[in-house]
Amino acid sequence: xxxxxxxxxxxxxxxxxxxxxxxxxxxxxxxxxxxxxxxxxxxxxxxxxxxxxxxxxxxxxxxxxxxxxxxxxxxxxxxxxxxxxxxxxxxxxxxxxxxxxxxxxxxxxxxxx
Amino acid sequence: xxxxxxxxxxxxxxxxxxxxxxxxxxxxxxxxxxxxxxxxxxxxxxxxxxxxxxxxxxxxxxxxxxxxxxxxxxxxxxxxxxxxxxxxxxxxxxxxxxxxxxxxxxxxxxxxxxxx
Numbered sequence: 001x002x003x004x005x006x007x008x009x010x011x012x013x014x015x016x017x018x019x020x021x022x023x024x025x026x027x028x029x030x031x032x033x034x035x036x037x038x039x040x041x042x043x044x045x046x047x048x049x050x051x052x053x054x055x056x057x058x059x060x061x062x063x064x065x066x067x068x069x070x071x072x073x074x075x076x077x078x079x080x081x082x083x084x085x086x087x088x089x090x091x092x093x094x095x096x097x098x099x100x101x102x103x104x105x106x107x108x109x110x111x112x113x
Numbered sequence: 114x115x116x117x118x119x120x121x122x123x124x125x126x127x128x129x130x131x132x133x134x135x136x137x138x139x140x141x142x143x144x145x146x147x148x149x150x151x152x153x154x155x156x157x158x159x160x161x162x163x164x165x166x167x168x169x170x171x172x173x174x175x176x177x178x179x180x181x182x183x184x185x186x187x188x189x190x191x192x193x194x195x196x197x198x199x200x201x202x203x204x205x206x207x208x209x210x211x212x213x214x215x216x217x218x219x220x221x222x223x224x225x226x227x228x229x
Contacts, residue, residue, distance in 0.1 A: 004155075006155075031215055033215065033216070035217070042219055042221050042222065043156075043203075043217075043219040045216045045218070048216060055215075056214055056215070056216045090155050090156070092217070094215060100144070100207060100215065101146070101158060101161045102146060102158070102203075102215065102217060103158055104148070104155040104156045104157070104158075105155050106154055106155045107154070107155045109153075
């Protein structure tokens, strides 16, 4: 079955702009989480959506937001980009129920210049 | 916030050797997961552990969920060059206890280099 699909894979944005990243989960997966990976901070949890509702949230500023659609696809948005937002953004999906395993997409590489 | 201490930070071994890495946590998890990440790619799931004391194998990989629920280890036997990469442990509180917190907390990773 198809894996987790993230688009775009690579993008370059200018400071102050905004960006939207997309994630299509594995079929049947209703939980979608987003992570930021940087060399300095490692993998940091941004937020999790389940059935179109934000279920958990990490410690990131309000410039980072997300949403989930009825087909479980999710988008995350970063507004007013800063240089420090340059990172690999990873989407992870699961069925969201007990005993559950979490799978990652290949990520979206964001460079802010 | 919750921290996972993963060790060692890096390992340089000869092909054919066995490898062991572990993670410890200041608090419990209900699920432990081990991932491998190659440069420029997302983490790939290696092994999932759902119950304290559970020992699970996946080919040359073996992992255990510590009985205290605060630690886990991963062993790789007879390493080969394609084992090169960064290995991450991760835990979450969702699972058989019914918790809905699937936020993953990650270790800092173990960089494995295998010399042919």
